[in-house]
């Protein structure tokens with residue numbers, strides 16, 4: 432049984448505003464990328480990791496990942512948006528690991544994802560699901576507004592879920608979704624939905640937050656200060 436994780440890490444991190452690609456930003460001495468890749472490998476469920484790097488920083492990212500087994504971690508040049516970065520990493524994966532049973536897609540920006548959650552996604556795919564996403568209930572009341580910002584409705588939040596990564600797929604299902612993809616999607620499961628596939632859910636975890644803004648980074652640093660690092664990756 433072989434599990435491959437694709438890690439899109441080619442974003443610029445404009446909303447974080449750190450002056451460098453977000454994946455290379457450090458928290459307590461380790462970059463988000465090293466933490467994300469380390470978490471995948473520490474889960475004990477992932478055999479290969481394919482990282483999509485900013486195209487002009489492939490060598491920097493290779494050096495950054497030098498602490499990991501070079502046979503298990505591969506770096507490719509990413510694309511103009513997340514969908515394109517995943518597409519490029521998937522193409523390399525299909526050549527390098529043609530016998531994969533499960534493909535995960537995991538944001539470098541979700542650097543503190545608990546390894547147990549990664550295992551739960553893998554187990555759900557191995558248990559028969561063709562596409563699996565970790566989700567959390569929506570905490571806030573949700574309103575719908577018009578162009579002027581006036582409220583037009585209060586939305587029933589009970590069936591709504593906030594979506595995290597890693598998302599897990601049978602390789603053929605992810606390939607078919609990317610082959611059918613027209614416009615970019617904000618997540619990979621969205622492409623499977625568009626192609627008519629079924630997507631199942633497993634419980635997500637607050638520590639798997641996506642670090643998007645300086646506030647998110649401060650939250651991650653604060654949580655790290657009170658929880659053991661091993662619990663947090």
Ligand SMILES: Nc1ccn([C@@H]2O[C@H](COP(=O)(O)OP(=O)(O)OP(=O)(O)O)[C@@H](O)[C@H]2O)c(=O)n1
Pocket residue numbers: 438439440441442443444445446447453454483509510511512513516517538539540541641642643
């Ligand atoms: N061209 C891109 C854009 C994004 N990503 C990756 O997709 C994940 C989720 O994207 P996001 O958090 O939005 O990252 P950025 O695009 O870097 O953020 P911003 O929009 O603030 O620049 C990140 O790990 C990011 O590196 C990628 O691989 N290739």
Ligand SMILES: C[C@](O)(CO)[C@H](O)COP(=O)(O)O
Pocket residue numbers: 513538594595596617618619641
């Ligand atoms: C894939 C994702 O992390 C799921 O929540 C998210 O959709 C990425 O969105 P972004 O707009 O590229 O940050």
